[in-house]
Amino acid sequence: MHTDTERCVRAVQSKDARFDGWFFTAVLTTRIYCRPSCPAVPPKVENMTFLPSAAACQQAGFRACKRCRPDTSPGSPEWNARADAVARAMRLIQDGVVDREGVPGLATRLGYSTRQVERQLTAELGAGPLALARAQRAQTARLLIETSELPMGDVAFAAGFSSIRTFNDTVREVFALSPSELRQRSGKADPRRPRIPGTISLRLPFRTPLTPDNLFGHLAATAVPGVEEWRDGAYRRTLRLPYGTGVVALTPQPDHIGCRLALTDLRDLTIAISRCRWMLDLDADPEAVDEQLRSDPLLAPLVDKSPGRRVPRTVDAAEFAVRAVLGQQVSTAAARTHAARLVTAHGEPVEDPLGGLTRLFPSPQALAALDPESLAMPRSRRTTFTTLVAALADGSLPLGIDSDWEAARAQLSALPGFGPSTTEIIAMRALGDPDAFLPSDLGVRRAARGLGLPSTPAALTARAAGWRPWRAYAVQYLWATDDHAINHLPA
CATH class of the missing domain: 3.40.10.10 (DNA Methylphosphotriester Repair Domain)
Incomplete structure (x- = not known):
C-alpha cells in the first residue's frame, strides 16, 4: 500500500x-x-x-x-491473510525465530535459501530479516523499560540483544532517548500505574471495531480446566514457550486488550505477546472483512449489528489439533472432560499464585507415550487420536503459524478419521486461514437456514464464493446467531 x-x-x-x-x-x-x-x-x-x-x-x-x-501500531493484516513465503516469514519473525535460530533457521523453515529470503523480504518490506528482528527487539525493550522495574542489563538480554552496548545504541537510535530517559518519561506519564510483582502489564492495540463476545466467549466456554479459565473478567491460560512457561490474563477493553504476563524467562516476552495477538486475531482488518461480507444482503444485518468479529484462534497449533479430535461428535462439555483428563494425567505442573491454573497442555511427545486403552472414546477415534499425536511428535506433520495451508490440509486429510470439518476447523483456528469454511457444520447450517441461505453443504459453498477470502469470518457471524455460551462473555 x-x-x-x-x-x-x-x-x-x-x-x-x-x-x-x-x-x-x-x-x-x-x-x-x-x-x-x-x-x-x-x-x-x-x-x-x-x-x-x-x-x-x-x-x-x-x-x-x-x-x-x-x-x-497493530501489525499489518497482510501477513495473516496470505500464505506465501513473505507472509510466513513475517509470522515466524514475530514469533522470535530469527532471535532463536538466526536467518539460516528462518530460511530452513521456509524451504528457501537465505539469499532468497533476504531478497523477498527486502523487496516487499524494505528491510531484511535481521533488520525486522532488530525492530521487534527495540519494541520489546521499550515495553520492558516502561512496564517493569528490571535493571537495564536484564532488559537488554530479555529483549534479545547480545550486549548491553548494542541495546543502548539501538534504543537511542530508534527512540532518540536513552533507556533511562525512556523509563523516566514513563514514570512521569503515569505514576499510578499498578505493578504486580513478577508480572508485566501492557496494552495490546487493535483496529476497531472489535466485537469481543464471541471471541472471548468461545475461549471461555471451551476452556480446559487447569489450562484455561475465566476469572475477574479476564481469559487466563498457561503458555508453553521456547525458554520456559508463562501465564497470561487477557481482558477486553473498548480500545485495547489488557494483557498481564507472568513468565519464568523474560526472553519469552516477544513470543508470548505475538502468540496472544495471534490467538485473539488482533491484526485483522475488520473494515475490509465486513465490507466484503456486507455485499451479501442476507449477511449484512449480522455484520451491521456486531461489526468487527474476530476468529478465536490458539497459542499452540498442535494443542488445538488434539483438542479438535477430542471434540469430534461430542458436546463441548464432553470435549472439555476428555481434555481435562489428559491434562491431569500428562500435563506439566505450573505455578499460578494469582489464579487457579495448574498445568500446561500435554506436549505431543507426552501424548504419544500414553496407553490408547486409557482413552475413554470409541476405538476408531482412538486410532485417529494416536495417529495424529504420533505424526505431531515425530515432526512428520508440522503445524504452526508458518504452515502452508493447502499442504497442511492435504496431510491432515490423509490421516484416518479426518473429514472436511475437522480439517477446516484446524485450518481456521490453528493455522489462521481466513478463508477456511465449514459448510457441513451443524451450527453453520442451522444459521444459514434461519437466514434464508442455502443449508446444504454444496449449495452453501457455492453461495459463499462471494464471501471469499473471508469465509472464516462469515462462519463467526453465522455461529453468533445461536444463543450458545460461546457467543457471550461469561458473567
Missing part, C-alpha cells in the same frame, strides 16, 4: 487509524517516522515519504515519533 502515495497522503491528512500498521509516514525534514493517525499537525506533502515497515524506517535513518509511538 505504501506505493499508493495519493491514498497514503489522504490517510495521513485525515489521521485515519484504520491504516496504522499498513504503512509508516517518514518525514524528510525532521527524520521522524509516524503512524498515519499521528495527532501532530501533518507535514507538507513534499516532505512525506511512505515505507512499509518500522524496520525500513529505522534502516533509512528515521527515528520513532515520541507522540504517536509508531512501534506500538
Whole structure:
C-alpha cells in the first residue's frame, strides 16, 4: 500500500487509524517516522515519504515519533491473510525465530535459501530479516523499560540483544532517548500505574471495531480446566514457550486488550505477546472483512449489528489439533472432560499464585507415550487420536503459524478419521486461514437456514464464493446467531 502515495497522503491528512500498521509516514525534514493517525499537525506533502515497515524506517535513518509511538501500531493484516513465503516469514519473525535460530533457521523453515529470503523480504518490506528482528527487539525493550522495574542489563538480554552496548545504541537510535530517559518519561506519564510483582502489564492495540463476545466467549466456554479459565473478567491460560512457561490474563477493553504476563524467562516476552495477538486475531482488518461480507444482503444485518468479529484462534497449533479430535461428535462439555483428563494425567505442573491454573497442555511427545486403552472414546477415534499425536511428535506433520495451508490440509486429510470439518476447523483456528469454511457444520447450517441461505453443504459453498477470502469470518457471524455460551462473555 505504501506505493499508493495519493491514498497514503489522504490517510495521513485525515489521521485515519484504520491504516496504522499498513504503512509508516517518514518525514524528510525532521527524520521522524509516524503512524498515519499521528495527532501532530501533518507535514507538507513534499516532505512525506511512505515505507512499509518500522524496520525500513529505522534502516533509512528515521527515528520513532515520541507522540504517536509508531512501534506500538497493530501489525499489518497482510501477513495473516496470505500464505506465501513473505507472509510466513513475517509470522515466524514475530514469533522470535530469527532471535532463536538466526536467518539460516528462518530460511530452513521456509524451504528457501537465505539469499532468497533476504531478497523477498527486502523487496516487499524494505528491510531484511535481521533488520525486522532488530525492530521487534527495540519494541520489546521499550515495553520492558516502561512496564517493569528490571535493571537495564536484564532488559537488554530479555529483549534479545547480545550486549548491553548494542541495546543502548539501538534504543537511542530508534527512540532518540536513552533507556533511562525512556523509563523516566514513563514514570512521569503515569505514576499510578499498578505493578504486580513478577508480572508485566501492557496494552495490546487493535483496529476497531472489535466485537469481543464471541471471541472471548468461545475461549471461555471451551476452556480446559487447569489450562484455561475465566476469572475477574479476564481469559487466563498457561503458555508453553521456547525458554520456559508463562501465564497470561487477557481482558477486553473498548480500545485495547489488557494483557498481564507472568513468565519464568523474560526472553519469552516477544513470543508470548505475538502468540496472544495471534490467538485473539488482533491484526485483522475488520473494515475490509465486513465490507466484503456486507455485499451479501442476507449477511449484512449480522455484520451491521456486531461489526468487527474476530476468529478465536490458539497459542499452540498442535494443542488445538488434539483438542479438535477430542471434540469430534461430542458436546463441548464432553470435549472439555476428555481434555481435562489428559491434562491431569500428562500435563506439566505450573505455578499460578494469582489464579487457579495448574498445568500446561500435554506436549505431543507426552501424548504419544500414553496407553490408547486409557482413552475413554470409541476405538476408531482412538486410532485417529494416536495417529495424529504420533505424526505431531515425530515432526512428520508440522503445524504452526508458518504452515502452508493447502499442504497442511492435504496431510491432515490423509490421516484416518479426518473429514472436511475437522480439517477446516484446524485450518481456521490453528493455522489462521481466513478463508477456511465449514459448510457441513451443524451450527453453520442451522444459521444459514434461519437466514434464508442455502443449508446444504454444496449449495452453501457455492453461495459463499462471494464471501471469499473471508469465509472464516462469515462462519463467526453465522455461529453468533445461536444463543450458545460461546457467543457471550461469561458473567
